[in-house]
Amino acid sequence: xxxxxxxxxxxxxxxxxxxxxxxxxxxxxxxxxxxxxxxxxxxxxxxxxxxxxxxxxxxxxxxxxxxxxxxxxxxxxxxxxxxxxxxxxxxxxxxxxxxxxxxxxxxxx
Numbered sequence: 614x615x616x617x618x619x620x621x622x623x624x625x626x627x628x629x630x631x632x633x634x635x636x637x638x639x640x641x642x643x644x645x646x647x648x649x650x651x652x653x654x655x656x657x658x659x660x661x662x663x664x665x666x667x668x669x670x671x672x673x674x675x676x677x678x679x680x681x682x683x684x685x686x687x688x689x690x691x692x693x694x695x696x697x698x699x700x701x702x703x704x705x706x707x708x709x710x711x712x713x714x715x716x717x718x719x720x721x722x
Contacts, residue, residue: 625664629698636695646688654684654693654721658714661698669705669712676705679715686720697721 614620655678662676669676686693704712715722 621667625667628664632691632694632698635691639689639691646692648687650689651685651687652690652693653682654686655680655682657690657694657697658721661694661701662714665698665701665705668702672705674705674708674710674712676701676712677714679713680721681716684716684721 658678658680662678666676701712701714
């Protein structure tokens with residue numbers, strides 16, 4: 614309780630486990646994805662970068678975001694969040710140099 618850094622790590626771990634559980638539950642259903650619901654990408658990317666920022670700092674990586682506010686995706690947030698989180702985590706843990714999240718014509722890179 615008296616270690617803010619440990620509490621922050623635990624909070625991030627709980628967030629990752631929650632995200633994974635939500636994705637598994639979504640994937641375990643037989644329902645079709647609702648592609649009519651559209652969500653902004655930027656808040657999702659910002660939240661993930663905030664969550665993974667301390668990990669990036671411990672390995673000496675900077676994570677930059679250059680995603681336009683108008684960029685959107687259609688589909689379940691749970692799925693997009695898991696995909697983006699895994700890509701960011703892999704880039705932080707295994708990539709060389711800084712990590713940059715930027716736009717593509719119809720996605721992010």
